[in-house]
Structures are given as C-alpha cells and as structure tokens.
Amino acid sequence: MKTIKRHGASIALLLPSIVVLAIFVYGFIGVNLSISLTDEQGLNAESNFVGLDNYFALLDDPRFHIDVWNTLVFSVAFIFCSLFLGLGLAILIDQKIRAEGFFRSIYLLPMAVSFIVTGVVWRWLMNPAEGSRMSGLNLLFDTLGLDFLINQWHLTPTWGMLGIALPAIWQMSGYTMALFLAGLRSIPEEVKEAARTDGASEFVIYLRIILPMIRPVALSAIVILGHISLKVFDLIIAIAGKQLSLDVPAIYMWQTTFDAYNFARGATLATYILVSVAIFVIPYLIVTSRKERA
C-alpha cells in the first residue's frame, strides 16, 4: 500500500474520531487539571487560581486517608486472590478433565453481569445481622456448623473492604482464569513432552517451565485487576451505599462533585485516581510496546 499517495482521504475519514477524542479525552483531562488548580464551587463562574492547595488539602483530609487505606486493602486482597484463584482454576481446567466447557462457562458467568447486580445480590448474602435475624452466608455457616466463619463482612471495622473484595473476586476470578487459560493453551505440547521425557514430574514442569512462560499473562492480569480496583465504585454503592467506613476516592469524588458541588476538590480527587492508574498502566504499556517492536 506504500505506493498510494492519497493520504488526504484516509486522514479525512479518521478526522472526526481524532477531533472528538482530542476533545473528550485529552482536552477534558486538561480541563479537569485546570479545575483542580482553582477553588471552583458549583456552577457560578467565580473561581480563583490556588495552585496545588487542593492537592495538599486532601493529604490532610481524614476522609481521604480512609479512602487510601480502603483502596489499599481492597486492591491487595482483590488482586492477590483473583490472581491465584484464576491461576489455580486455569491449571485445574487444563488437566484434560471431563465437561471442561461446562466448568469453564460457569466460572466465567459472573463476568456477564454488572457490578450493580453483583452488589445487589451480595448485600443480602453478606447480611451481618445476628441471632434470630441471622441470614445470608452467616445463616448458611450456622446451619452447616461452620460457626467460626460467621463474621460482619463489609461492616467489619477497619477491614470492611475485604467484604467488598469478596464479590469482586467472585466476579473477576473467572475472567482471570480465562486469561491464564489462553496463556497455558498457547504453550506447545512438545515443551511439556520434552520435560516429561527428561523425567521431570508434573509439579516441576509447572513450577520451572510453565509458570515462567506465562509470566507476561500474570503481568497483564495484575494491570487489568489493578485498573479495576483503583476505580472501584458501583460495586460498593450497590452493596453499602455511601458509608464513610467504605469510602473510596471514586465515591468521594462523585459525592463532593455532584452532591456538594465542590468541583475543585472533585477534580483533584479525579487527578489522584488518574495518576494512580497511570502508575499501573504506563510501565505496562511501555513494556508491551517494546516487546511488540522487538
């Protein structure tokens, strides 16, 4: 196609998308940044430049401290469990089992529903009521004699986000499994055969050969899960509404902007979210694009 010099037509065809995305992605990120440097409140036009004041103010804000802690607890639990459950399930599915398609489809099913539906259902499963009002998973544990598992779920002090992580793991570990399974299936059978001929046990084959080969998949999975966990929002809203103990930056941003009309603080929170995601995603993008070029 190099012979064709008529670049004009192709640029013209692309132009609407380029213009729209230039405005709605890059332009808006810029506008958001500039709002975060002012004291803009609500819809009245009066606003002054205040530099990085909003950024420093949030660092001293007790609510933001709760947000950071909650995001940290959620991210670590969610990423760690989804990753290991996903990998375990993928290895399990890959053992030439019967009805593989059935197990795989059920494990992956939660991906088809929204975080809102997941939240609406799990808020009933994780009902923390005690005594005669006990229900949900606590009631199931009680009936099965597994009393030691009965807990306060997302209403547990300090560690409540672990209760939010559970439905998130339920929803995303099947997806993580699919990622790993695609990775496992791309390893040629000869590699395993060769190792078996050399007398290596299956365990050693996985540990020494297969796991190192699917390390890139694990990296993508961590980035994808991290991306989700840093902006977790609708799942918490559906499970618990807006509670201070389960607050995260995305909820704070939403409330302060659209309920309290504190646009400047909302924009600052949005920038913090953007930066935290960028820390995750940009190194990954650089690594993958370098690999593609190599």
Place this chain on the structure above:
Amino acid sequence: MTTQLTRRPPIQPKRMVVKTLQYSLLVFFLAFFLIPIYVVLVTSLKPLDQVSLQTMWDLPTGIDIANYVLAWEKLGPSIGNSFYLVIPAALLAALLGSLNGYVLSKWKFPGSELIFTLILFGMFIPYQAILIPLVQTVRELGLYGGIPGLILVHVIYGLPIMTLIFRNYYLSVPDELIEAALVDGSGIFKTYWLIIFPISIPAFIVGIIWEFTSIWNDFLFAVVLTSADAWPVTVALNNIAGSQIVQWNVQMAGAVLASLPTILVYIFLGKYFLRGMLAGSLKG
C-alpha cells in the same frame, strides 16, 4: 494444589486419588460461583408469603412469578431505556471503530501509528478524570438528562476499544484484496463498503457484543448524566436495592431481569463474548 500436579502415569491408584481431588476442587468452586445464583433464583421464585430472611436457603414450595411481575412494574421502563440506549450506541461505536480500524491498518500515513496509540490511550483512563468537564459539556450541548446524550458519550468512549478490535482484525486481511479494488477505480470509501465491510461480520459481532455488554452494565456515566425518567436499568436497580419499600424477593427478581440480556448473549454467543473481553480487558 500441589498433589494433583505430581501425577506420574504408571501408578494407577495414585492417579485415582489425583483425579478425585481434581474433581472435588472443581465442584467446590462450582458451588462458590453458583451459590449467589442459587439464592437469586430461589428467592425470586418464592411466593410472597414465604418471604423470610431465615429461610432464604430453602427451596420454594411452589413457583410463583409474582415477584417478577412486581419487578417488571418497577424496572420495565428502565429496561426499555437500556435497550434504547444500547442498540444505537453499540452499532454506531462499532461502525466508526470499523472505519478507524480500516484506515489505521490499510491506509497508513506518516504518523498514523502515533495516532493509533493516542486513540488507544482513551481506553486506559479512569473516567473520573474526564467526568466534570464531560457533564458540563453535555449540559452545554443541551443533552443532559436524556438518553441521546448518554448514547453520544458511550459512542465516543467506545471508539478506542472498537478501533483496536477492528484494526487487529483487518491486519489479517490481505492487502491484495484492496489493491484489486483500487485498480478497478474504487476510492477509499467505496473499497471499504464493497470489499471490507462485507467481510467484517465476525469483528462486528465481537465489537457489538463488547459494546452491548459494557454499555448495558455501565453505571457511572448513567448515574451522572441521566435524570430519573431516562435511567437505564443499572441505576434503577441500584435505586431499589436495599430499600425497605421494595421487598427483597422483588429485588432479586429485578436483578435477574436486569442481567438477562447480557447473560443470554453470554450463553448463546459466548465465544465472541470472550474474544471481545480478552481484547478489551482494559476498558474504562
């Protein structure tokens, strides 16, 4: 996890143990994934006189669709809104993504790779980072509150992933096909329409399914951009969740109704669903 991996073919009894362990684990996780679905279905089918949190794990004594009738009364209009939103948005986003992908794979120009990367960046951003200017802009366009504004927003933010899916698909289409059309005197758009569009059906299925699912399940854009009469089903369902007025059996029936379209897509078009998911794993 280690025991079932240390299998050596010649020892049969050990193999039996390993297999038993494997299937036990598979069934255990089956229960983990199915328990919430069991609760939802069982609860949504219980007659109203069996509404009790204490018996939530019991099977219903009979099947009663009263909850579904009530849930439909609450959510019917918003399910209609969701369809009215999702169908045009998914089709438009896929069509534009297809044109972009076509240009970026077959009509490359100096700088087109850079433009592709810049377009792609749009799918990695957390939408909070553009939310405030977005709401202001949608207001200024006079589209705030209704579904057309939400369609516009979903089409725009769907462009990066759609462009990616179609570009990757067209990379596997041989250049000779297009050169032949050009020799016949077709221009860039006519070539697209006559040659490329007809062979794009698989990519369109993947793209439209992806957009359908992610727009149907979206909450953030819907909750900040629409007013009550235009709410899609995610917002309407969240609004009755945990409410004391709407009984929880009805909420469960509502959860089923709200997820039925995407679950049906998953069941019948699972292969394409997965393909889109693996391609678009970083959206939003």
